Amino acid sequence: MIVAERKPMAEIIEMVKDCSRVLVLACRGCVTVCSAGGEREAAALASLIRLGMKKQGKTIQIIEGSLVRQCDKEYIDAIDAWNGQYDAIVSTACGVGVNFIANLRKDTMVYPALNTSFFGGSAEQGVWTEQCAGCGNCVLHLTGGLCPVARCAKSLMNGPCGGSVGGRCEINKNTECIWQSIHDRLGSFDRQSQMETIAPIRDWSTAGHGGPRKTVRTDLTIS
Numbered sequence: 001m002i003v004a005e006r007k008p009m010a011e012i013i014e015m016v017k018d019c020s021r022v023l024v025l026a027c028r029g030c031v032t033v034c035s036a037g038g039e040r041e042a043a044a045l046a047s048l049i050r051l052g053m054k055k056q057g058k059t060i061q062i063i064e065g066s067l068v069r070q071c072d073k074e075y076i077d078a079i080d081a082w083n084g085q086y087d088a089i090v091s092t093a094c095g096v097g098v099n100f101i102a103n104l105r106k107d108t109m110v111y112p113a114l115n116t117s118f119f120g121g122s123a124e125q126g127v128w129t130e131q132c133a134g135c136g137n138c139v140l141h142l143t144g145g146l147c148p149v150a151r152c153a154k155s156l157m158n159g160p161c162g163g164s165v166g167g168r169c170e171i172n173k174n175t176e177c178i179w180q181s182i183h184d185r186l187g188s189f190d191r192q193s194q195m196e197t198i199a200p201i202r203d204w205s206t207a208g209h210g211g212p213r214k215t216v217r218t219d220l221t222i223s
């Protein structure tokens with residue numbers, strides 16, 4: 001899932017300080033699962049915005065709404081239910097949702113309530129960790145299912161750097177060196193020799209470095 005967390009309230013209040021009517025719009029997708037932007041978090045945010053504005057001696061009218069997802073055109077259309085009732089939307093979706101509203105509602109100002117962080121999973125209650133960087137050219141079949149792109153601080157592709165000590169990363173001693181973990185995991189399958197194959201210079205154009213990416217499935221498109 002996409003993992004995100006709420007921006008500091010001072011930043012959000014600064015965004016809406018000149019608004020008199022705001023739609024706080026929750027997303028019932030990934031950000032609900034990571035407890036950052038679902039209906040419960042959006043309701044709490046609405047209260048905090050009212051309080052923050054009151055502290056500045058201002059009043060603000062807030063309506064609360066939610067969409068099934070904000071990253072899907074067919075669900076964005078449901079925003080029309082609140083037409084004429086707000087000056088701006090504060091979206092608790094990830095950055096994808098905010099972009100989608102901006103793309104599809106040219107006359108609507110939309111503000112992000114969250115900082116979108118990474119693709120990850122829930123490691124334990126209340127803890128999410130990054131697992132994939134969406135590089136567009138997956139190598140997990142070569143690395144025992146552990147991602148060197150997202151989980152090595154330097155995205156190294158041919159084993160650990162010289163700073164790997166005791167299974168810890170030199171960038172952050174609280175983080176495992178994923179290359180040590182890849183080595184150990186391949187070893188448990190008697191496949192350590194896989195690490196002797198030098199990975200070719202990587203073409204990063206399939207990652208974000210090649211510009212915005214697009215996937216087209218002609219078997220699904222309606223022309």
Ligand code: SF4
Pocket residue numbers: 131132133134135136137138139140147148149150
């Ligand atoms: S190699 Fe690329 S696609 Fe595969 S998990 Fe890592 S970042 Fe994601």
Ligand code: SF4
Pocket residue numbers: 151152153154155156159160161162163164165168169170171176177178179180
């Ligand atoms: S110590 Fe390991 S995880 Fe950290 S940057 Fe070096 S190779 Fe990558």
